[in-house]
Amino acid sequence: MGIEVRNLCFRYGTRQALQDVSFRLVDGKLNALLGPNGAGKSTLYALLTQLFNLQQGEILLNGVPISRQSRKLKQQLGVVFQQSTLDLDLSVLQNLEYHGALHGLSSRDVRHQASALLERLELGDRLHDSIRSLNGGHRRRVEIARALLHRPSILLLDEATVGLDTAARQSINRHVRDLCRDQALTVLWATHLIEEIDSDDPVLVLHQGRLHADALAHEICHMQQTRTLAAAFEQITGLKESTQCA
Numbered sequence: 001m002g003i004e005v006r007n008l009c010f011r012y013g014t015r016q017a018l019q020d021v022s023f024r025l026v027d028g029k030l031n032a033l034l035g036p037n038g039a040g041k042s043t044l045y046a047l048l049t050q051l052f053n054l055q056q057g058e059i060l061l062n063g064v065p066i067s068r069q070s071r072k073l074k075q076q077l078g079v080v081f082q083q084s085t086l087d088l089d090l091s092v093l094q095n096l097e098y099h100g101a102l103h104g105l106s107s108r109d110v111r112h113q114a115s116a117l118l119e120r121l122e123l124g125d126r127l128h129d130s131i132r133s134l135n136g137g138h139r140r141r142v143e144i145a146r147a148l149l150h151r152p153s154i155l156l157l158d159e160a161t162v163g164l165d166t167a168a169r170q171s172i173n174r175h176v177r178d179l180c181r182d183q184a185l186t187v188l189w190a191t192h193l194i195e196e197i198d199s200d201d202p203v204l205v206l207h208q209g210r211l212h213a214d215a216l217a218h219e220i221c222h223m224q225q226t227r228t229l230a231a232a233f234e235q236i237t238g239l240k241e242s243t244q245c246a
């Protein structure tokens, strides 16, 4: 059942950030949310996480409006925002423990989950290192581990790989795909980088607040009669991918 968005509209004063956006995430998959800067991705995340109140439209979790089940939403969602919120002076484990306490997890459970997740994300030997001593890619992985600590079924990542080099980006992308495959995790992966998307991924193309495509990447290419998603994206938005990368 998962997450469904129906006819979402949102405006900042007179600026329309989202206009009649509807979609349903494909369960157990990395759902790519592809959009250039200013497309409305962060606004959508703020609404999905109830950071902002809805103005128009609905967001449903397992068929029920999220406004009626805030607690359940908090349990079911793991979130990695664009801006890091790790405490640089605390250790990896301390950062995770803090998050675990907010979710009412026992410290024993946090330690158990933290070691399993960090092992999986190839950071098992960094538990007691300070965040400050980690590189950008490793910090991102800690954030992913933290977001998964309370065992959510849906993981939202807002430009999780921004500012990282290609190797670190690929590694994080691969780890998240492994989690989808092995744990049936549903992921919404916001990006403006087409190279992060595989041809079998469900893709949402958001541009200027409107949803322009909602299909598998290869289906979008087929519909646009292009050989690559980059060419389809250019056709849909009128933008070259390279001209709108941050």
Ligand SMILES: Nc1ncnc2c1ncn2[C@@H]1O[C@H](COP(=O)(O)OP(=O)(O)OP(=O)(O)O)[C@@H](O)[C@H]1O
Pocket: 012, 015, 016, 017, 035, 036, 037, 038, 039, 040, 041, 042, 043, 044
């Ligand atoms: N606080 C705000 N006040 C006014 N307009 C805003 C505000 N935040 C965002 N906007 C506008 O809303 C639109 C959508 O912005 P949003 O940040 O959601 O896009 P985005 O796809 O996340 O972009 P980016 O990749 O640059 O973060 C843009 O036109 C932006 O300028």
